[in-house]
Amino acid sequence: MSLHAQDRLKDKVVLITGGSQGIGRGIADVFVGEGARVTIISRTETKLKKVTNDLKAKGGDIRYSVADITKEEDMRRVVEEILKIHGRLDVLIHNAAGLFPFTKAEDMTYAQWREALETNLDGVFLVTKAVLPQMKKQKYGRIVYTSSISGPRVGLPGKSHYTAAKAGLTGFMKTIAVELARDGITVNAVEPGNIETEGLFEKNSPQAIKERVAPIPMGRLGTPHEVAHAHLFLASDEAHYITGQSLVVDGGQTLPETQFGY
Numbered sequence: 622m623s624l625h626a627q628d629r630l631k632d633k634v635v636l637i638t639g640g641s642q643g644i645g646r647g648i649a650d651v652f653v654g655e656g657a658r659v660t661i662i663s664r665t666e667t668k669l670k671k672v673t674n675d676l677k678a679k680g681g682d683i684r685y686s687v688a689d690i691t692k693e694e695d696m697r698r699v700v701e702e703i704l705k706i707h708g709r710l711d712v713l714i715h716n717a718a719g720l721f722p723f724t725k726a727e728d729m730t731y732a733q734w735r736e737a738l739e740t741n742l743d744g745v746f747l748v749t750k751a752v753l754p755q756m757k758k759q760k761y762g763r764i765v766y767t768s769s770i771s772g773p774r775v776g777l778p779g780k781s782h783y784t785a786a787k788a789g790l791t792g793f794m795k796t797i798a799v800e801l802a803r804d805g806i807t808v809n810a811v812e813p814g815n816i817e818t819e820g821l822f823e824k825n826s827p828q829a830i831k832e833r834v835a836p837i838p839m840g841r842l843g844t845p846h847e848v849a850h851a852h853l854f855l856a857s858d859e860a861h862y863i864t865g866q867s868l869v870v871d872g873g874q875t876l877p878e879t880q881f882g883y
Contacts, residue, residue, distance in 0.1 A: 631656030639717030643818035647845025653681030690744035723779030741786035798865030814871025
């Protein structure tokens with residue numbers, strides 16, 4: 622848990638998608654450390670159990686549910702379970718995303734394109750739609766999406782399907798932020814750069830990771846907890862007058878015009 626917990630989310634009821642590893646696990650760790658009542662979901666029960674047991678051992682108020690963000694019925698069920706236990710739902714952290722093999726657009730099949738958009742964009746819509754009735758009823762809610770610098774900020778060759786989805790997320794986020802502004806609901810996003818996650822190390826060779834670090838002015842990868850603290854700010858009442866915005870957490874990667882001569 623956070624070493625400097627201040628109960629900024631004390632008793633807030635939080636749903637975190639993709640909470641079984643990587644950035645999602647980091648968010649869960651920070652949030653329970655700040656007093657939140659957390660439910661994490663993903664499709665992998667073994668990983669969900671481990672995170673839940675680990676954080677419970679630290680005194681965290683956390684539970685899990687196995688669910689698929691691309692299935693509307695799963696999202697409705699998860700929200701119903703949370704409301705049955707807690708009676709409210711204050712914060713949605715939508716972190717779940719799919720990573721797909723590098724494929725240039727000219728070689729990409731329509732099936733590959735659709736799969737990436739279903740996971741990385743359709744899922745955003747479905748989980749958001751599931752939480753809105755309760756948040757509107759409460760006249761209170763915090764929605765924070767984990768996006769990426771890839772798409773909203775920069776192109777990533779071989780990942781046009783992924784970048785299109787993340788750029789689409791930004792447009793969706795800005796529009797519903799306007800739609801929900803009078804309902805006491807804020808909608809924002811965090812855009813991480815290259816972060817130390819299981820997925821990054823599983824899908825990249827040591828040389829590829831070295832190449833990813835090269836253009837980062839800070840000279841290192843970020844950590845899940847560093848991303849999680851950006852989510853914490855946007856989910857807290859400290860950010861109650863911020864909506865429709867994206868917070869970049871990338872060690873300065875998107876700043877230089879070129880890495881040469883740096």
